[in-house]
Amino acid sequence: MKALIIIIIAILLSVIFYLSVIGIKECGGFAGRTCPKGFSCRVTESYPDALGRCVFNPLVK
Template structure:
């Protein structure tokens, strides 16, 4: 039973890490798209109105 709990926790942490790296949807831009609750917008381009990706951020409420 303990092994199953450890496996489930490992899978959940892997999914959270994966979503934090790749992002789940586009945000920002000239339209000002926002991210869902618990995510923040990571913009990698430096030009005005650039699109970013929503990444998991445990510090955003």
């Protein structure tokens, strides 16, 4: 039973890591594109209308 729980946790963490690394799509910009549910926009530039990447965020509902 304990091994099964560890395997499930490892799989879930792998999926979360994969989704956070790939960055699903571009967001922000002058068009104001939004991210899918469960993702947040990470903008690395500091100029107006900069594009960002959607990254998985477990805190966003």
